[in-house]
Amino acid sequence: MRTKVFVRPYWTLPLQQQFLTHFSQLLESGYPTSAALDVLAVLFRASEVKKIKTACANGESFSTILKQLNFENRCCYMITCSEQVGALLPGIKKGSEFLKFNGQQRQELLKKVNYPLQLFLGVLVVIGALLIFFVPQIESFYASLNLNSDQSLLNIIIGVIATLLLFILTLSLLIYLTLHIKNKTFQQHIITVLFKFKLIQKVMSYYFSSQWYLFLSCGLSIKETLQMMNQFETIPLLKLILSTLQEKLEEGYPLDVLFQESPYFSPYFKLILSHALTCGTLESDLQQYQQFEFTYLTGRLNKAFKTIQFTLMLLIGILIILIYLSILQPVFDMLQLF
Incomplete structure (x- = not known):
């Protein structure tokens, strides 16, 4: 075989x-x-x-x-x-x-995502090794001295770690389902929830403007650009949005009205688009908009990862303190007896 x-x-x-x-x-x-x-x-x-x-x-x-x-x-x-x-x-x-x-964008995003993720996973490995190998030895040592260790702090540590892991796994699963599941009903529910957040609208506006500008620069008409964007798109969620826009355009919706009523885009993008369609400067305005939005989103991303990094370091510090307290608690109990 x-x-x-x-x-x-x-x-x-x-x-x-x-x-x-x-x-x-x-x-x-x-x-x-x-x-x-x-x-x-x-x-x-x-x-x-x-x-x-x-x-x-x-x-x-x-x-x-x-x-x-x-x-x-x-x-x-x-x-x-x-x-x-x-x-x-x-x-x-x-x-x-x-x-x-595209390569620079991808590398920059990976660098920002990898560091806090590797930091968190590395600390989990260290804490897990402590709980599996070191803590049992300390407990057996206390047992040889006839000291009973309280498991409450250890249970708190395990609960915190389990909660963090569950949160990360749930978030990863939702992202995977959003990017890969082709069921229209599921995608519609995801769209309803996601696009209530202004940041998601900004991300969608940036991605849409960058792809739209790309195909407009190839000399295509507005309708043709939407067709090509839909043809080359691989993410089911985005394909559904593009298909919806295409269908409404074919039904006779004016382009300006269609985007103004769309829940997928940010108010600023709608304003830029309205101005571009009125003045006939769509391609140049999209180019300027995507550059501005990329700078803005990069700044937001930097702030978000700094917050995540600080939060992770704070949680790591708390977990380490809890581990030390759980190890030393029987000693404190012994001192209270004297």
């Missing part, structure tokens, strides 16, 4: 960005496509670059080749649009900038 072996794809997102950046620089310097790919075969895996060179020699479009190599879908679409108007180089540069920006 054959065993399936998972082979990690070579073209990860960082490598995709590096490849497109180097390729665009070489083309801009006057290198022919074939010579540029020969240079890139030295910088990247030669067998992978050879596939691209062979396909180019056979007359395949560059965007089609990238799709076959599983490059990021939106990036491929941007290059496709540029190829259709005979401007491959600007499309490659635009694709590399898009991947670079």
